[in-house]
Amino acid sequence: MGVPFILSSGAEDLYGLRSPRDLASLLALMDLDWELALDAVSEEPLKIVERNRQKLKAGYISPGVRVVEEGTK
Numbered sequence: 001m002g003v004p005f006i007l008s009s010g011a012e013d014l015y016g017l018r019s020p021r022d023l024a025s026l027l028a029l030m031d032l033d034w035e036l037a038l039d040a041v042s043e044e045p046l047k048i049v050e051r052n053r054q055k056l057k058a059g060y061i062s063p064g065v066r067v068v069e070e071g072t073k
Contacts, residue, residue, distance in 0.1 A: 001021035006048075042059065 011017045020041040027037035035073060054060060059067035 004044045005036065006044045007037075007040045008045075 005027065009016060009018045009023060020038065023041045024037035027040055028034050028047065032040075051063075057066075061063050061067065
C-alpha cells in the first residue's frame with residue numbers, strides 16, 4: 001500500500017534501548033525484507049525528523065511551498 005513501517009523500541013530509559021539491527025531483526029522474523037526492516041528503524045524516522053525540521057525554517061508555508069524572497073515596500 002506504500003505506507004512505510006516505523007519501529008521504535010519504546011524505551012523509557014537507557015536499559016530499554018536496543019540497537020537498530022536488533023530491532024530490524026524482529027521485523028525480519030515477521031517476514032519483512034531485511035532492507036525494509038533496516039529502513040523502518042533508520043531511514044523512515046530520519047525522514048520524519050527532516051520534514052519537521054523544514055517546518056521550523058523561516059519562509060516555510062507548506063510542503064513544497066516556501067517564501068524565497070520577501071519584497072520591500
